[in-house]
Amino acid sequence: MRLLQPIQWIGRGAAAIAAGAGRTAAFAGSVARAATEVRTWLPEFAKQARRIGVDSLPIALFIALFTGIVLALQSSYAFTGAVPLYFVGTLVGKTIILELGPVLTGLVLAGRVGANIAAEIGTMRVTEQVDALEMLAYDPLAYLAVPRVTAGLVTFPIVVAFAIGIGVVAGWATSIGLLDLSSHEFVRGLRMFYRPFDLHYALIKSASFGVVVTGVGCLFGYGTSGGAEGVGRATTRAVVVACMTILVLDAFWAMVLL
Amino acid sequence: MIRLDGLQKAFGDLRVLEGFSLEVETGETVAVIGRSGVGKSVLLKHVAGLMQPDGGEVWVGEDRVDGASRTEVNRVRLEMGYVFQFAALFDSMTVSQNVGLALRRHGVPEDEIPGRTRASLERVGLGGWEDRYPAELSGGMRKRAGVARAVAPRPRYLLYDEPTSGLDPVTTSMIDELVVALKEDLKATSIVVTHDLRSAGRVADRIALLREGRVAWMGTPAEIRETDDPAVRAFVEGRRDLWPGD
Numbered sequence: 001m002r003l004l005q006p007i008q009w010i011g012r013g014a015a016a017i018a019a020g021a022g023r024t025a026a027f028a029g030s031v032a033r034a035a036t037e038v039r040t041w042l043p044e045f046a047k048q049a050r051r052i053g054v055d056s057l058p059i060a061l062f063i064a065l066f067t068g069i070v071l072a073l074q075s076s077y078a079f080t081g082a083v084p085l086y087f088v089g090t091l092v093g094k095t096i097i098l099e100l101g102p103v104l105t106g107l108v109l110a111g112r113v114g115a116n117i118a119a120e121i122g123t124m125r126v127t128e129q130v131d132a133l134e135m136l137a138y139d140p141l142a143y144l145a146v147p148r149v150t151a152g153l154v155t156f157p158i159v160v161a162f163a164i165g166i167g168v169v170a171g172w173a174t175s176i177g178l179l180d181l182s183s184h185e186f187v188r189g190l191r192m193f194y195r196p197f198d199l200h201y202a203l204i205k206s207a208s209f210g211v212v213v214t215g216v217g218c219l220f221g222y223g224t225s226g227g228a229e230g231v232g233r234a235t236t237r238a239v240v241v242a243c244m245t246i247l248v249l250d251a252f253w254a255m256v257l258l
Numbered sequence: 259m260i261r262l263d264g265l266q267k268a269f270g271d272l273r274v275l276e277g278f279s280l281e282v283e284t285g286e287t288v289a290v291i292g293r294s295g296v297g298k299s300v301l302l303k304h305v306a307g308l309m310q311p312d313g314g315e316v317w318v319g320e321d322r323v324d325g326a327s328r329t330e331v332n333r334v335r336l337e338m339g340y341v342f343q344f345a346a347l348f349d350s351m352t353v354s355q356n357v358g359l360a361l362r363r364h365g366v367p368e369d370e371i372p373g374r375t376r377a378s379l380e381r382v383g384l385g386g387w388e389d390r391y392p393a394e395l396s397g398g399m400r401k402r403a404g405v406a407r408a409v410a411p412r413p414r415y416l417l418y419d420e421p422t423s424g425l426d427p428v429t430t431s432m433i434d435e436l437v438v439a440l441k442e443d444l445k446a447t448s449i450v451v452t453h454d455l456r457s458a459g460r461v462a463d464r465i466a467l468l469r470e471g472r473v474a475w476m477g478t479p480a481e482i483r484e485t486d487d488p489a490v491r492a493f494v495e496g497r498r499d500l501w502p503g504d
Contacts, residue, residue: 128344
């Protein structure tokens with residue numbers, strides 16, 4: 001019997017994963033159907049875009065600022081003597097645009113936005129506010145999930161674009177202020193391997209992260225049960241799952257688009 | 259008329275409703291009483307289409323609610339007001355926005371909404387509290403705001419889930435008077451779920467005792483005082499030793 005135990009664990013794990021995937025697919029289908037109720041979600045969109053996008057700018061820019069500074073300093077440290085220093089501009093630009101801008105911003109917003117959405121909708125669920133929406137003949141997904149997911153889809157790329165800008169400017173300022181590098185040299189390095197596709201790639205990734213963070217927050221918030229403890233559990237799961245999905249998606253886009 | 263016919267509902271191994279049947283005539287108010295956790299709120303959620311039964315039928319007027327499409331259920335819900343146990347006010351909105359949302363959803367013209375919102379809130383004694391958020395109100399005020407939201411569109415059917423639980427006797431009496439006044443004014447068909455027997459006696463035309471998933475006893479408020487049914491006596495007198503099976 002003991003020999004069979006690992007097989008049972010694997011079986012149970014696979015069944016749980018399949019059930020979770022099924023629930024997620026059903027939820028995504030319901031949200032997509034609810035998106036046709038434009039008159040319900042459109043009035044909520046602007047409010048959610050402000051909360052998810054505009055209100056996230058300070059933390060996203062703060063992180064981008066210090067990422068740019070550290071990248072410039074660490075790349076100059078790594079290049080010393082072996083690689084021309086103007087490659088600091090190349091490394092700062094490429095790294096921030098392709099990877100750190102979208103991924104770091106996505107991970108931070110998974111905590112800020114994903115947790116907020118899961119907690120808010122979870123609280124509405126356990127206090128019967130979702131039922132109250134149904135009693136007013138609203139589709140709760142059209143009212144709660146669709147405006148948040150569309151706001152994530154639209155605003156994440158904008159936030160990431162600002163973060164990339166600040167990160168590169170911080171790298172440039174650090175290079176000319178603290179390193180033996182002129183502004184001209186930094187920009188030369190920055191432009192050397194830059195391709196417009198880099199920015200498109202970053203924005204596509206960011207949009208997908210926006211959908212994941214907001215969608216996962218809605219999924220776990222909507223499925224909340226069990227009072228305050230349930231809300232806490234849903235919030236934690238939403239953040240963990242969103243972070244993991246962002247990293248998986250990051251690898252996926254690298255394989256598909258690069 | 260609201261008709262529940264042989265309703266069955268189980269959560270895993272826990273069987274909550276086992277052949278529950280009840281008919282509420284047009285304009286009538288029936289109070290469903292029973293011990294905590296017996297399935298009173300579950301019953302109400304079936305009437306509103308918020309839960310699907312495992313068996314049996316739910317009829318609201320000419321419409322069958324169980325198994326109906328979302329569009330069909332929504333049509334019934336727009337004729338229904340639901341007073342939730344903990345009010346379920348939208349906490350991101352002010353009290354007047356809560357009531358206004360319900361009116362807007364029921365197709366009330368935009369220029370009439372402020373006046374009707376004010377009138378609804380004054381009726382429940384919340385005049386002057388329009389711009390407060392639910393978090394700024396007491397439990398009793400929240401319940402009254404929940405009643406205002408439910409009745410503002412003048413529904414044909416009213417469902418009250420424990421409208422007086424956790425309230426002081428004076429506020430309880432105030433809510434009861436409100437339920438009776440609304441009944442006379444709206445002529446609505448109502449179900450009041452409660453474990454407050456005194457409150458049930460004040461607001462209901464008939465009282466049904468829910469026990470072991472079905473109606474164990476039914477009668478008028480006058481009859482409930484006279485009956486020898488042990489479960490009802492246990493409930494009326496608050497005596498656990500009389501409760502069958504305990």
